[in-house]
Amino acid sequence: MSTSAEGVLSVEVPRGAFHLFTNLCKGCGLCKEKCPKDCLIWSECLGSFGTPAVIPDDPQNCIACGICQQVCPDCAILIERKRVK
Amino acid sequence: MGGKVVRIALAGEGGQGVQSIAEIITEAAFNEGKEALYCPNFGLEQRGGVSIAFVQIGDSRIGAPKFKTGDIFIALSLRAIKRCRQYIGPETTLVYDSSIVGAEAEVPPNAARVMAIPAIQRSKEELHPRVFNIVIMGAVIGATGVVTMEQAREALEAKLGGKFKQNPDLRELNYRALEMGRDLIGKSGE
Amino acid sequence: MASVIEGEKKVFMTGNEVAAWAALAAGADIMFGYPITPQNEVMHYWTRLAPRYGRKFLQTEDEISAGFTTCGGLQAGCKAFTATAGPGNVLMQEPYGMAEAMRLPLLAIIQQRGGPSSGTVVYSQQEVTLTTYGGNGEGHRIVYSTASHQEIYDYVIKGFNVAWKYRFPTFVMGDGYQAKMRESMVMYDPAARGIELVPANPIIGLSGEIGVDRECVHLCNIYSLEEELYEVLQKMEADYQKMTPEVVEYDARFCEDAEIIVVSHGVVSRAGQDAVKILRAQGFPAGYFRPITLRPFPQEALRKAVENCKKVLVVESALNQLQRLVKENLYDVALEVDALAKPAVGIIADEIVARYKEFRK
Amino acid sequence: MSAAQPVIQPKMPKSWYKSNKPHLFCPGCGHGMVLKALGEAIDELGIQSKAVFGCDIGCSLLAWNFLDVDSTQTHHGRTTPVMVGIKRSRPELITIAYMGDGGGYAIGSQHTVNAAIRNEKITVILVNNTNYGMTGGQMAPTTLPGQITETTPFGRDPEETGYPTRGPEMVAAIASEGAYVARGTVANFRQLKGFIKKALENQIAGRGFSFVEALSVCPTNWRTNARDTWAFLEDKMTQYFPVGEFKVPQVKEE
Structure with missing residues (x-):
């Protein structure tokens, strides 16, 4: 996991990368509940409302399906997918 | 103010045509270059009740749209006399149709004529x-x-020209009606 | 836009018809309306005339909607207008408020009827308070009170111009008599009389690509902080005060040596003027004052008019509406104020003359 | 991470106004999802510069500067007539009336009904979260039977207060041919976006009134955690408010 100066939490996952923009995350947890692998947990980093931001528990569990990105009301999550060769 | 303003009130049952009469007369006066003001009483009586038209014709700008008592008051029904007697004063000539039963008893005593x-x-x-x-x-x-x-005939033509075209006999009929009314009063408007 | 009236044309028609013609001549693009007596014929004539000149109309589900569709049309940059009366005027206070707040050049033709509630469909001057100060604001509106068909025509044209120039909702307020009665007046092409029509322009739905040619527009109508709104209102009031001397109108006659000044507005001022002439002819030093704009009120002019007089006689077809405005604007002048107040009833010159003489005693 | 690497940007619709994000809606509020679906639909249709967005009062007012689109704030319940006024005056504009269930089904219900009947060529997006959010969670026309709100502290009793308004069903019943009516849910983003896009396309084609109700969530006033929020939407609300298209214009094949 890396945290950029802009407050982006980035996690390399097997099929790509999970990015979370802490300045946008309000910690609602809707994404957490929708994750089909149930792999999102509250991280140590705080979001814009001072609540914890989400992060995959184990990068290996994240399949980069993009559902968390889709349900986020604040566009705080970005899933980058590697091109399948 | 200026010259004398003639004040006419017409009252009748809805459908008797008092508003049309007022409209045609004021239109004729306007065409003659006079100042005319026609104010309909369009109260709730608009449908099924007493309909009143207030007409003022003069040489210069007319003041208030309504007036207290008319120079002439034309009543076409008993209810019209009863309801509108307030517009009859010591200077008012009251004209009503002789077929109205019980009219005499309702005529205010103060009417001039x-x-x-x-x-x-x-x-x-x-x-x-x-x-x-x-x-x-x-x-x-x-x-x-x-x-x-002459102006009255022209105003009639303007109002009913379409009907006259369809049935030219109507024109003559209306002209004769106009003359009959004038003669009934016994005074010439020409 | 081809001119609606060629040259000058003397006509004999109802005030509602005059209003529709005036809106056409003023370059109105679209009318939104809802039936209510005695305003209906404004819509009737408009719907017959508008298609000839490529203008539009929508009959809405109620006056609230008619007012708000008008607001939408104005934001989109069209000369939109509406007409209403009585209970409809009450419902329209809500959209008027939006027009006031967002500085939309709304023009409404009001034909006052008797109130409160459904009252009568006939006549009154009881919508003065409502039209000038109705709504949850400070009455940043322009209200013309007309006395004749000629004025309905003149002030509807002027009203559109003033609204689009100063961006305050503008009202041309007549009444049931003026709506329904017929009298002569002269219609004209505003351009032929040198009246330039203030062009309309959109404040939303602008041309150009967002992010390339322009920024997007976010029109705000609700503020989070009291201070924010205060600032907006301060600016509004400052603009209004600045505009006032340019817009305010009145008619004053025989006031210099008058002992009692008859103050009336709208159609009643016709009787007021006649009464003063009668009184003068009889040797009574009567004066005549008529505010043409009820908002902004011709305060300065009225105060000047009453300088030498002892009493003011307010005459209105309402109980205490013009009177309230008069008293407010003469608040510190030592004057006796009396009223001939006949709510929802027409007033004639003789009554004013009689009241004047009584008041004089 | 090397310095040459571009800074990663969140994937917001182009038609979102970026500088005021994070937006003002509460954590977990469904408005963000509905407006994301709308934003993406606007982007895909390329109508950002000719759309006019009008928002109601209630939580939807917070959307007044949400989009990078010409926008106007109206009054409670009055967004539909304002948008009708704009559309009637400037038919080339794409007008979007954005409101909540209170605005569209209670205080402004006459405008919803009559705009539908007149087949006004505007798009209405109505967010149904079963309560009045902005004012603190009172009963809305859409509050479910038994649901607790600030003004139904013992649960909504249909005997007292009637049954929830089924808006799209009503609109579909009264709108004429050419209208498009659907109900989506923020739980099915793709479908919701599809409905909104079709609704806008319907306006662009000038066919008629288009109306999309979006079932949404209000964790703040529902006082639910994320799990219960989804559960209320997906298990309770959809039972009463079926998702799908209720009226689709018959488009003639050329």
Whole structure:
């Protein structure tokens, strides 16, 4: 996991990368509940409302399906997918 | 202010055509270059009740749209006399149709002059019951001289020209009704 | 836009018809309306005339909607207008408020009827308070009170111009008599009389690509902080005060040596003027004052008019509406104020003359 | 991470106004999802510069500067007539009336009904979260039977207060041919976006009134955690408010 100066939490996952923009995350947890692998947990980093931001528990569990990105009301999550060769 | 303003109130049952008479007379006065103001009483009586038209014709700008008492008051029904007696004063000539039963008892004693004219009867016998209101219009013109007969005929033409075209006999009928009304009052508007 | 009236044309028609013609001549693009007596014929004539000149109309589900569709049309940059009366005027206070707040050049023709509630469909001057100060604001509106068909025509044209120039909702307020009665007046092409029509322009739905040619527009109508709104209102009031001397109108006659000044507005001022002439002819030093704009009120002019007089006689077809405005604007002048107040009833010159003489005693 | 690497940007619709994000809606509020679906639909249709967005009062007012689109704030319940006024005056504009269930089904219900009947060529997006959010969670026309709100502290009793308004069903019943009516849910983003896009396309084609109700969530006033929020939407609300298209214009094949 890396945290950029802009407050982006980035996690390399097997099929790509999970990015979370802490300045946008309000910690609602809707994404957490929708994750089909149930792999999102509250991280140590705080979001814009001072609540914890989400992060995959184990990068290996994240399949980069993009559902968390889709349900986020604040566009705080970005899933980058590697091109399948 | 300036010259004398003639004030005319017409009252009748809805459908008797008092508003049309007022409209045609004021239109004629306007065409003659006079100042005219026609104010309909469009109260709740608009449908099924007493309909009143207030007409003022003069040489210069007319003041308030309504007036207290008219120079001439034309009543076409008993209810119209009862309801509108407030517009009859010591300077008012009251004209009503002689067929109205019980009218005499309702006539305010202060009217300057009272004339009962057989407009309904004569129009029915000699012309057509439908032109009764034109007979009344002739009576108004006869009594007040606010417009010339020529202008009245032109205003009629403007209002009913379409019907006259379809049935030219109607034109003659209306003209005769106009003259009948004037003669019933016994005064010439020309 | 082809001119609606060629040259000058003397006509004999109802005030509602005059209003529709005036809106056409003023370059109105679209009318939104809802039936209510005695305004209906404004819509009737408009719907017959508008298609000839490529203008539009929508009959809405109620006056609230008619007012708000008008607001939408104005934001989109069209000369939109509406007409209403009585209870409809009450419902329209809500959209008028939006027009006030967002500085939309709304023009409404009001034909006052008797109130409160459904009252009568006939006549009154009881919508003065409502039209000038109705709504949850400070009455940043322009209200013309007309006295004749000529004025309905003149002030509807002027009203559109003033609204689009100063961006305050503008009202041309007549009444049931003026709506329904017929009298002569002269219609004209505003351009032929040198009246330039203020062009309309959109404040939303602008041309150009967002992010390339322009920024997007976010029109705000609700503020989070009291201070924010205060600032907006301060600016509004400052603009209004600045505009006032340019817009305010009145008619004053025989006031210099008058002992009692008859103050009336709208159609009643016709009787007021006649009464003063009668009184003068009889040797009474009567004066005549008529505010043409009820908002902004011709305060300065009225105060000047009453300088030498002892009493003011307010005459209105309402109980205490013009009177309230008069008293407010003469608040510190030592004057006796009396009223001939006949709510929802017409007033004639003789009554004013009689009241004047009584008041004089 | 090397310095040459571009800074990663969140994937917001182009038609979102970026500088005021994070937006003002509460954590977990469904408005963000509905407006994301709308934003993406606007982007895909390329109508950002000719759309006019009008928002109601209630939580939807917070959307007044949400989009990078010409926008206007109206009054409670009055967004539909304002948008009708704009559309009637400037038919080339794409007008979007954005409101909540209170605005569209209670205080402004006459405008919803009559705009539908007149087949006004505007798009209405109505967010149904079963309560009045902005004012603190009172009963809305859409509050479910038994649901507790600030003004139904013992649960909504249909005997007292009637049953929830089924808006799209009503609109579909009264709108004429050419209208498009659907109900989506923020739980099915792709479908919701599809409905909104079709609704806008319907306006662009000038066919008629288009109306999309979006079932949404209000964790703040529902006082629910994320799990219960989804559960209320997906298990309770959809039972009463079926998702799908209720009226689709018959488009003639050329």
